[in-house]
Amino acid sequence: MIKNIILDFGHGGIDKNGNYTTAPSKMYTFSNGVVAFEGEINRQIGGLLALYLSTHRLRYNVVLTVNPYDATDISLDKRVEIANSFKKDETILISVHSNASSPSGTGTGFEIYTTTGQTKSDILATEIGNSVKTLYQKLNLKLRFNFTDGDLDQENNFFILRKSACPAVLLECLFFDNWNDYQKLRDPEFQKEMSWYIYKGIMSYLDKYGDV
């Protein structure tokens, strides 16, 4: 039975001195001078997700690898260590990120990742992906699904997915280096909807598979 939901928000934030606590590759300066900070976006969307999970489903132990109101970044090792301190059969992990492309500004849309091969993570990714699909179709945003292996997720052995023992997925909400995507990512209304649909996807997974 699932008891623990680990929420992981990628990278760091802006500290009280105004400094970004993570790698410069995780920010982007647009030609008009506006700067997008991936870690800030991840914390904003993830923080709302944590709020929904905490207020609507009290039976679950919601664990945050980083505090969304604290800019401190922690290592991937530490994030995995937190996830693996819980029993893998009682735990799921959701890592919230935003995307960037090369060259900058050419990517758009939503992706959800699991490790390669078919595991419980694929089922979790499918539930979250199908929920997010409803929102993205309504807003006419792109869904970067890959059905070549029979389900919608993309596969990549990212460290946090590979090293976490429990079912684990990584979301790339939209592209922070794409001006149109960034307008959504920084919009409080979009942030609320995005986190709500992720929440509903997690709940759908737990309702179907959380008790087995």
Ligand SMILES: [Zn+2]
């Ligand atoms: Zn990231």
